[in-house]
Amino acid sequence: MINPDRILEIENLTINFDGFKALRNLNFHMETGELRVIIGPNGAGKTTFLDVITGKVKPTEGQVRFKGRNLRALSEHQIARLGIGRKFQTPRIYLKLTPRQNLELSCNRDKGILPTLIQKTPVAERRTVGGLLETIGLVPKADIAAALLSHGEKQRLEIGMLVAQSPDLLLVDEPVAGLTDEETYLTGELLTSLAESHSIIVIEHDMEFVRQIARQVTVLHEGSVLCEGTIDEVQSNPRVIEVYLGQPQEEPHAAA
Amino acid sequence: MTDDVGSKHRQGDRKRLMEAAVVLAIVLFLIFVMPSLLTAVGQSFRLKLLGRFLALAIAALGIDLIWGYTGLLSLGHGIFFGLGGYAIGMHLKLQIPPGELPDFMGLYGVTTLPWFWRPFYSFPFTLVAIVLIPSLLAGFVGYLVFRSRIKGVYFSILTQAVTIIFFNFFNGQQRLVNGTNGLIDFKTLLGATVSDPKTQFGFYCCTIIVLVAAYALCRWLTSDRFGALLIAIRDDESRTRFLGYDPAEAKTLVFAVSAALAGIAGALYTLQSESISPRSMDVASSIEMVIWVAVGGRATLVGAILGAVLVNFARSLLSEQFPEIWLFFQGALFLLVVLVLPNGIIGWCRTNGHELVLKLLKRSPIATATYPSLEQDLDVQQERRKLEPKE
Numbered sequence: 032m033i034n035p036d037r038i039l040e041i042e043n044l045t046i047n048f049d050g051f052k053a054l055r056n057l058n059f060h061m062e063t064g065e066l067r068v069i070i071g072p073n074g075a076g077k078t079t080f081l082d083v084i085t086g087k088v089k090p091t092e093g094q095v096r097f098k099g100r101n102l103r104a105l106s107e108h109q110i111a112r113l114g115i116g117r118k119f120q121t122p123r124i125y126l127k128l129t130p131r132q133n134l135e136l137s138c139n140r141d142k143g144i145l146p147t148l149i150q151k152t153p154v155a156e157r158r159t160v161g162g163l164l165e166t167i168g169l170v171p172k173a174d175i176a177a178a179l180l181s182h183g184e185k186q187r188l189e190i191g192m193l194v195a196q197s198p199d200l201l202l203v204d205e206p207v208a209g210l211t212d213e214e215t216y217l218t219g220e221l222l223t224s225l226a227e228s229h230s231i232i233v234i235e236h237d238m239e240f241v242r243q244i245a246r247q248v249t250v251l252h253e254g255s256v257l258c259e260g261t262i263d264e265v266q267s268n269p270r271v272i273e274v275y276l277g278q279p280q281e282e283p284h285a286a287a
Numbered sequence: 288m289t290d291d292v293g294s295k296h297r298q299g300d301r302k303r304l305m306e307a308a309v310v311l312a313i314v315l316f317l318i319f320v321m322p323s324l325l326t327a328v329g330q331s332f333r334l335k336l337l338g339r340f341l342a343l344a345i346a347a348l349g350i351d352l353i354w355g356y357t358g359l360l361s362l363g364h365g366i367f368f369g370l371g372g373y374a375i376g377m378h379l380k381l382q383i384p385p386g387e388l389p390d391f392m393g394l395y396g397v398t399t400l401p402w403f404w405r406p407f408y409s410f411p412f413t414l415v416a417i418v419l420i421p422s423l424l425a426g427f428v429g430y431l432v433f434r435s436r437i438k439g440v441y442f443s444i445l446t447q448a449v450t451i452i453f454f455n456f457f458n459g460q461q462r463l464v465n466g467t468n469g470l471i472d473f474k475t476l477l478g479a480t481v482s483d484p485k486t487q488f489g490f491y492c493c494t495i496i497v498l499v500a501a502y503a504l505c506r507w508l509t510s511d512r513f514g515a516l517l518i519a520i521r522d523d524e525s526r527t528r529f530l531g532y533d534p535a536e537a538k539t540l541v542f543a544v545s546a547a548l549a550g551i552a553g554a555l556y557t558l559q560s561e562s563i564s565p566r567s568m569d570v571a572s573s574i575e576m577v578i579w580v581a582v583g584g585r586a587t588l589v590g591a592i593l594g595a596v597l598v599n600f601a602r603s604l605l606s607e608q609f610p611e612i613w614l615f616f617q618g619a620l621f622l623l624v625v626l627v628l629p630n631g632i633i634g635w636c637r638t639n640g641h642e643l644v645l646k647l648l649k650r651s652p653i654a655t656a657t658y659p660s661l662e663q664d665l666d667v668q669q670e671r672r673k674l675e676p677k678e
Contacts (some may be wrong), residue, residue, distance in 0.1 A: 085529060107528035115671035123526045125519050132515040138528050139512060144536040148513045
């Protein structure tokens, strides 16, 4: 059953929040090295989907396997150490720390408590952080509190933190919300270049942005996968049009 | 780039040397100048008070670690303080001929020494117990609490509940630890008479040295990545999990360290006040410790020490003049700090203080010939540095 090429496999996943099924019988898999975009109307379960993969929410039924390993028994930090990184919808960086400290914290190779305490930040990691600061254009502001950064700089810093963590699978939740057109385009470029060495799942609303980066698109609707395919296939799919335009529908049964 | 990192490093080293020099100067002042200074103004009894308050400052450092840096408001540090005090107190009460019992036990008809008193005959064991008993207790409670992700106000309430349990136990056990009266009337320690001024001066010096060591420990814990991690846990705990850290581990460790500091403080305080009673571990005294840190400034370390010493001196001065007024004053002080100086004295000095000083000296912060905002722009500064010819 276990396919070594698949970085992520999700089988019959159901999440039940006190009777409300945020996800129902969801099946999903993706290959190593893939860049996948997930779209869907509000309330389709996109963020819950990421919560399950990162261990914030435990499956009611079904299972999630990362590199063939079932994640059910692991807590968030163990899953993160296995190599899953997450960028949140609104930037969640540490405002009281400097960008350099933010990056060093996430770059740390050995995140046990004693190594973090006893070892000084190794020179190699300092170099990595220095390089990253240059990539995200924050060298001049590396040593001031991150609270003083602009929104776009904060977004870049958080993507930098994600890269510093060097995960195998990146989960990116609405990376271009609140960005200008130019910043959106640059973020798209950044993600496609990252996709050369990482597997990435992006959740996004902005269809133009999706068109820029997407190869494979998955549409979620009411907690299950409605359809999968290239962006053109998805956009011409009558069910998707129905869901997005909110036309009167028969039974909203999902194609499992 | 590497040059940049290197120069930052050297700058850091120089700063650290400066800090060490300042600390050393203060230590020498406290040990060699302060006693004669106070004697000269006829206030030599204040030296003893200062020694006690410096012991309390060690506990304040612990509170600053767990509350100021890690964001966990512990209202139960009185327990750890008391445990340290009782540990040394029991050792002191056992400075009697073998076979005899501590004096108070006779009153309650105790005939054999309770089992848990026995190990305290040994001085080395007592020293270890002062550190280990509080930190193991904190580690155990902390592990259970933090693993189940209890935080915020629930953590504070829980620590208070534990405090009440311990207070009632020590308060109620006349036969074992002399109940409300606590342990008093100490005779000797390692052969020296406890109440002798020379011995007391020894305790004073000892307190200063331990305080410096505690300060160094806290500086080390809060520097570099671990310090950043603590602040990260304070500001957004669940985010640290997605970075791959286990906040429960870090919080347990810090809670245990801060408990150990409180235990050491309790022992040193007991030696200098020559008594330990359950009152030191009641809820009110635990809250007082928090007030010291709030007054001095959270997450500043120096603020914790300053706060503990200042508030306690204010207390002793005020209660000499107006014995009944202290509690009102303490309440007012706390309100004042919360409303006017939310970051405490040191926090205020770091943010607004130097601007105020410059204004008083009638100097603008930075002398500029052009647009000030442009001069201060970090991007502009960086570009300018790049354009400057390299040496």
